[in-house]
Amino acid sequence: MTVSGDLAAPFGEDIWLLEGDRVHMFGIPFETRACILRLNSGQLWVHSPVAPTPERLNAVRTLGDVGFIIAPNKIHSLGVDPWRAAFPEAEVWVSPGFEERHPKIAFDGVLTNTAPAIWADDIRQQVFHGHRVLDEVVFLHRKSRTLIVTDLIQKHDPSGENVFWRWVKNWAGILGKKGGTARDIRASIADRDAARRARDEILSWDFDALVISHGACLRTGAKADVARAFAWLDN
Ligand SMILES: [Fe+2]
Numbered sequence: 001m002t003v004s005g006d007l008a009a010p011f012g013e014d015i016w017l018l019e020g021d022r023v024h025m026f027g028i029p030f031e032t033r034a035c036i037l038r039l040n041s042g043q044l045w046v047h048s049p050v051a052p053t054p055e056r057l058n059a060v061r062t063l064g065d066v067g068f069i070i071a072p073n074k075i076h077s078l079g080v081d082p083w084r085a086a087f088p089e090a091e092v093w094v095s096p097g098f099e100e101r102h103p104k105i106a107f108d109g110v111l112t113n114t115a116p117a118i119w120a121d122d123i124r125q126q127v128f129h130g131h132r133v134l135d136e137v138v139f140l141h142r143k144s145r146t147l148i149v150t151d152l153i154q155k156h157d158p159s160g161e162n163v164f165w166r167w168v169k170n171w172a173g174i175l176g177k178k179g180g181t182a183r184d185i186r187a188s189i190a191d192r193d194a195a196r197r198a199r200d201e202i203l204s205w206d207f208d209a210l211v212i213s214h215g216a217c218l219r220t221g222a223k224a225d226v227a228r229a230f231a232w233l234d235n
Helices: 054-061 080-086 163-172 183-187 192-203 222-229
Strands: 009-012 015-025 028-038 044-047 066-071 091-094 123-127 137-141 146-149 209-212
Touching (some): 015 054, 028 209, 066 080, 163 183, 192 222
Parallel strands (some): 044 066, 146 209
């Protein structure tokens, strides 16, 4: 699933992956990836934009006009302002509570459990309630039957890590194609019932593919994989 170069790679019908830089968050190395959807309106919808380079921006421009820039949780904020500068006509939509953590980042809308009318025919969305920090919003691209997750499920590539980080990420439960929810995120669930309800809603959706921001995506079999990744909520 790794994409060579910086260009947007097709993942399915009207969905592309845009690989970003390797970044450090809280000292931990992460591979980064944006997901781009083309809505029925023709506008592009950019999930968790990666650091923009001229090549990456040009690759996106060849797909269409960016209508929406999505910050799906409070942590994924770095790409918002640079992408707004590159695409000034685009609307910025952020996760619940994002504005409290990033008061200087301008936005046009706050994501809820109800998709705004402008993309409701293309996308379903659900806030993963119950976490102390993230309030991540999970999305379904209806046309490609793809679930789009940011940090709640991670599958870091072991070949890209040194021994130390392989050990840490394995301990955290986010290493390899199985991956899962990071240990620190699991430990930060404040309302397990609310998280379970969000998980159950997501699992009721019609999807077979999975796109995540950090690590290997799945083109098929994602329903069972996501159910397994969130099984810790039932313990
Ligand atoms: Fe992340």
